[in-house]
Amino acid sequence: MTVGTADEPGPLLRVRGLTKHFPTRGGRRRGGPVRAVDGLDFEVRAGETLGLVGESGCGKSTTGRLLVRLLEPTDGSIEFAGHDLTRAGRRQLRPLRAQLQIIFQDPYASLNPRHTVGRIIAMPLRVSRADPPGGTKARVRELMELVGLNPEHYNRYPHEFSGGQRQRVGIARALATRPRLVVADEPVSALDVSIQAQVVNLLRRLQRDLGLALILIAHDLAVVRHLCQRVAVMYLGRIVEIGDRDDIYERPQHPYTRALLSAVPNVGHLGPAGRLRLTGEVPTPLDPPSGCRFRTRCPKARDRCAVEEPALVRRGGGQATACHFPESGPLRPERGRATA
Template sequence: MSNELTLEKAGAKTPAGETLLELSGLQKHFPVMDGFLFKRQVGAVHAVDGVDLTVSAQEAVGLVGESGCGKSTLGRLVTRLYEPTAGTIKYQGKDISHANRKELAPIRSEIQMIFQDPYSSLNPRQTVGAIIGAPMEINGINPPQGVQRRVQELLETVGLNPEHYNRFPHEFSGGQRQRIGVARALSLNPKLIVADEPVSALDVSIQAQVVNLLQELQKDLGIAFLFIAHDLAVVRHFSQRVAVMYLGKIVEIADRKSLYESPRHPYTHALLSAVPEADPDDHREQIRLNGDVPSPINPPSGCRFRTRCWKAQDKCVTEEPPLVQLSGNAEGHLTACHFPEEGAAAVPAPRDAK
């Protein structure tokens, strides 16, 4: 990694532990319209429905859950690609929930996004140099060494050849394209990066390379990450804290060790039981959930997981469980369940776990 780039980044670090991002009661409802000529709203998709979450400076927070639970929508709300329906988004103490384009201008450079698909997120008509350099030109940033030199440094930082400056995206593999996306996100010296399933479209052999690259950047450059994924093994490797999302709500959040070794929410237990284990002597039973995820247009009353939960009782129908710290949990381990599991380890820790 370029020493010059590292020093430049280090100077812009926010002190570790300081709250960088704070979400409170965040909601995003997409209207469902009916009618041919005179359209009227007949419902709404509750994609994100009351999320409370914080991300500290230089921290990596993982967000996991089934497809369709609202993870990607939450990421786009954080980057203000979507306008929230309700709730607040605070960045370094400033409410940006409904900030206009002019008010967001100085913050845009500090919150960047890595998209899921490395094929569709890059303009095929532009060279790599133009793709990575565009954010700097749009924001009027002129590095002392020039834009081209800065782009070449970024290419070297993400493990690509600086001489590839004039190549087009179709000349690269999937893993290399995602590295170009990472370089583009780094071009504005961000303090927070939202990584939306950054390795799900890549071959397994390439996933580890990209995740290790992001982990090195997070540690060396002091960048905070909101790491969205459905692969719990990848999230365990990358994140210090993990939030579990189900049908628009966070049902459990804890530090990595506490969540993976002592999960309390039944849904977390079910997710972790499905993680493949390399140990041939491991014969744990996989928890199979009955039915499908309910429609976000008409989510269940009370606890949203109750329609698939083996512990559901009458209370779960009428009362929504609050996200609170249960007795016996580690500090900061929050669970939203009326009848939580005992907290026994759902999966054995990997041998190389740190």
């Protein structure tokens, strides 16, 4: 099977109706499924960066694992480079997996402590049966240098590296097969604050220099603004707003997006008195609310929100919003404009 080329028309990744339900059992009685991801539609073009944000438990990481087929979807389709990943068998997936890689959140748990970093970085090359020019060892050393590691440390083990260096090993492993799209699942959240900026800047440089498409899963909205051209906001397994970065950060339409952004001082600039506070707890994905899933915490909820689920559509502005009563003004006064 031939993998598509960079100049092909249309999006590199097209997701339609993506759903993942996990069955549960509670005591003697069987409970309903956990609706972790419940009907996602979005696209990513070649070389584009998309940020996927939302509170913990909204389905971000599950979505990332679905995209690279570490989890099997319950329903929906994932089309990558013109091929349907959801229906591809192992033989058809092999050349596609080389083009679609993932960076995991925890650099401690994602590296095999019994293998040297050289072997870890080389593993995708062996699995995909790649034969890089100059050999596998030369390619691994090249990758180590690319991510800021000393190639002479090829034979060291993960425990001999710091947390930031281990994450660089994970990044090098993801880049080994020259992928076209990389899913980065909270790549800096497990790192010390002092080195997070270094890894973020590394990802930004690699994305730009290598022309990668990048899906960044994160809860840090400042990091997403720094790296991503487009942003999708998730709540309880659904995308509630998606659009260009400036539209999302400067003129958010969904009440949930506005509340998230107002809580970040260097994004919202509203201060404690101007923060948009949400009341109530996040509903369980075992039994999400009828109609709009955000209505139980939304200050604008009306009777219509309980009986009619809002569609993700454009109602003016550059972004698509799933809300019956979207906002129309900027998040903050003009005098408080932030810089990206």
